[in-house]
Amino acid sequence: MHAQFTVSTRGQGLYEITDQIVSWVREADVDVGVLTLFVQHTSCSLLIQENADPEVKDDLLAYFSRLVPPASDPSMSYLRHTYEGPDDMPAHIKAAILPVSLTIPVVGSRPALGTWQGIYLFEHRDAQHCRRLIAHLV
Amino acid sequence: MHAQFTVSTRGQGLYEITDQIVSWVREADVDVGVLTLFVQHTSCSLLIQENADPEVKDDLLAYFSRLVPPASDPSMSYLRHTYEGPDDMPAHIKAAILPVSLTIPVVGSRPALGTWQGIYLFEHRDAQHCRRLIAHLV
Amino acid sequence: MHAQFTVSTRGQGLYEITDQIVSWVREADVDVGVLTLFVQHTSCSLLIQENADPEVKDDLLAYFSRLVPPASDPSMSYLRHTYEGPDDMPAHIKAAILPVSLTIPVVGSRPALGTWQGIYLFEHRDAQHCRRLIAHLV
Numbered sequence: 001m002h003a004q005f006t007v008s009t010r011g012q013g014l015y016e017i018t019d020q021i022v023s024w025v026r027e028a029d030v031d032v033g034v035l036t037l038f039v040q041h042t043s044c045s046l047l048i049q050e051n052a053d054p055e056v057k058d059d060l061l062a063y064f065s066r067l068v069p070p071a072s073d074p075s076m077s078y079l080r081h082t083y084e085g086p087d088d089m090p091a092h093i094k095a096a097i098l099p100v101s102l103t104i105p106v107v108g109s110r111p112a113l114g115t116w117q118g119i120y121l122f123e124h125r126d127a128q129h130c131r132r133l134i135a136h137l138v
Numbered sequence: 139m140h141a142q143f144t145v146s147t148r149g150q151g152l153y154e155i156t157d158q159i160v161s162w163v164r165e166a167d168v169d170v171g172v173l174t175l176f177v178q179h180t181s182c183s184l185l186i187q188e189n190a191d192p193e194v195k196d197d198l199l200a201y202f203s204r205l206v207p208p209a210s211d212p213s214m215s216y217l218r219h220t221y222e223g224p225d226d227m228p229a230h231i232k233a234a235i236l237p238v239s240l241t242i243p244v245v246g247s248r249p250a251l252g253t254w255q256g257i258y259l260f261e262h263r264d265a266q267h268c269r270r271l272i273a274h275l276v
Numbered sequence: 277m278h279a280q281f282t283v284s285t286r287g288q289g290l291y292e293i294t295d296q297i298v299s300w301v302r303e304a305d306v307d308v309g310v311l312t313l314f315v316q317h318t319s320c321s322l323l324i325q326e327n328a329d330p331e332v333k334d335d336l337l338a339y340f341s342r343l344v345p346p347a348s349d350p351s352m353s354y355l356r357h358t359y360e361g362p363d364d365m366p367a368h369i370k371a372a373i374l375p376v377s378l379t380i381p382v383v384g385s386r387p388a389l390g391t392w393q394g395i396y397l398f399e400h401r402d403a404q405h406c407r408r409l410i411a412h413l414v
Contacts (some may be wrong), residue, residue, distance in 0.1 A: 002308055002381060002383060009286055010373050032140055032274075032365050033274075033276075034172075034174050034274050034310075035275060036310050036379050036382050038379070038388065039390075040325040040388065040389065040390030040391075041390055041392075042324070042325050042390070042392055042393055047234055048180070049180050049230065049234060049236045050230055050232070051182040052235055053219055054219040055219040056219045056227070056230055058218060058219075059216075059217050059218055059219050059227050059230070059231070060234055060257065061233065062216050062217070063206070063217075063231050064234075065207075066216075066344075068339070075374055078335075078338050079338070079339075080331040080332040080334060080335055081329055081332045081334075081335050089332070089338075092325060092326055092332055092335070092336065093335070093336065093339050095325070096323055096325060096336055096340075096374060097235060097373060097374070098234060098235070099237070100324045100378075101378065101379045101380065102238075102239065103174050103176070103239045103241050103379050104176055104239065105140060105176050105270070105272045105273075105274040107140060112176065112178065112272045113176030113178065113364070114177075114179055114180070114270070115178075116179075116180055117179075117180055117238075118180065124359075131374065132390065134381045134383070134388045135381075136308075136309075136310050136381040138276055138310060138414055141292070170412075171277055171412075172310075172312050172412050172414060179309045185372055185373070186318070187318050187368065187372060188368055190355055193356040193357040194357045194359075194365070194368055195367070196356060196371055197354075197355050197357050197365050198368065198369065200354050201317040201344070201369050202372075203354075205343075205352075207307065213289040221316070235373060236372060236373070237375070240376075240377065241312050241314070241377045241379050242314060242377065243278060243314050243410045243411075245278060245314055245410070250316065250410045251316065251384055252315075252316030252317055252318070252408065253316075254317075254318055255316065255317075255318055255376075276414055
């Protein structure tokens with residue numbers, strides 16, 4: 001069982017996709033299994049994080065922007081892959097630190113997420129992008 | 139084949155769970171397959187790490203405490219989600235950097251861990267917690 | 277369906293293994309499924325990253341060498357597990373931050389990698405090593 005999803009992004013940030021993933025799993029009607037989500041890009045990530053307080057998303061974005069500053073920041077002057085813009089190589093670095101895929105058990109035809117867990121696409125580029133996700137259910 | 143485990147934690151640190159996971163896989167009696175472990179929280183992680191020298195655990199804890207200091211640290215003054223305590227938002231950040239799930243091949247009814255690999259729950263909160271893990275075996 | 281691969285490394289860096297993994301999946305002749313790759317070590321990682329411009333690999337190596345400096349660096353003087361060399365404990369830390377396993381959907385007997393995605397073993401030790409990988413296909 002597999003499907004392709006697209007997520008439209010408008011700059012850096014966390015885009016919640018929990019609802020569309022939960023709906024797809026429910027329609028697939030698999031009682032117990034494992035869901036794999038995989039993003040076919042090297043400058044965005046998938047993330048499971050708290051979906052209660054929106055300030056958590058802001059703080060995550062702020063933290064990772066400091067952990068991996070833009071290539072224009074003096075501390076990043078050693079970077080060589082800079083011709084695609086100051087946000088490009090930092091996006092690759094964040095895409096190394098944060099997951100490219102998620103593996104979530106399915107129980108009772110639902111991803112077995114905890115009460116506060118939501119599924120996000122974490123966009124690391126500034127420009128608009130259309131991101132492709134592959135979902136697979138065993 | 140799936141099961142739920144709970145892990146009691148008493149503050150930040152790495153809690154080894156290798157033995158209970160290996161026992162469960164042995165009892166499941168699946169010769170070749172894939173084991174998925176998933177933690178239903180956004181302020182702790184799962185980690186595969188060296189289980190030989192306990193100083194590795196201390197050093198990992200020390201490193202991540204410096205990489206993501208408490209919200210009370212001046213360098214973290216930009217954080218906004220702070221009303222659940224100075225260890226809360228840093229816990230979410232560490233739970234973004236470190237894995238929420240582990241996928242381990244099973245060969246000969248055993249997780250195919252290397253000689254020095256152990257499975258840990260990495261607790262990022264200071265208070266006592268009871269953490270829920272979902273294990274799934276294909 | 278499972279197999280063991282070995283990767284010879286000659287110091288820190290990213291070693292591309294896309295071709296051998298893609299070949300193995302093609303020979304396994306599974307139309308739709310999930311590929312799990314797992315590295316049986318605690319001082320190297322697996323990574324999906326851009327395989328177009330080799331400078332991306334250099335920049336990733338440079339970034340992670342700064343994020344986790346050698347134990348001989350004054351900023352790392354708190355480390356205690358240092359008797360296996362100044363690159364050892366930093367290798368464990370990088371192996372915590374970066375993935376020990378990868379989960380990739382398989383569609384049309386191919387790992388569903390995006391256009392620019394390659395699969396790498398990321399070696400964190402200075403000395404030569406022979407790294408073992410377990411591949412599993414459902």
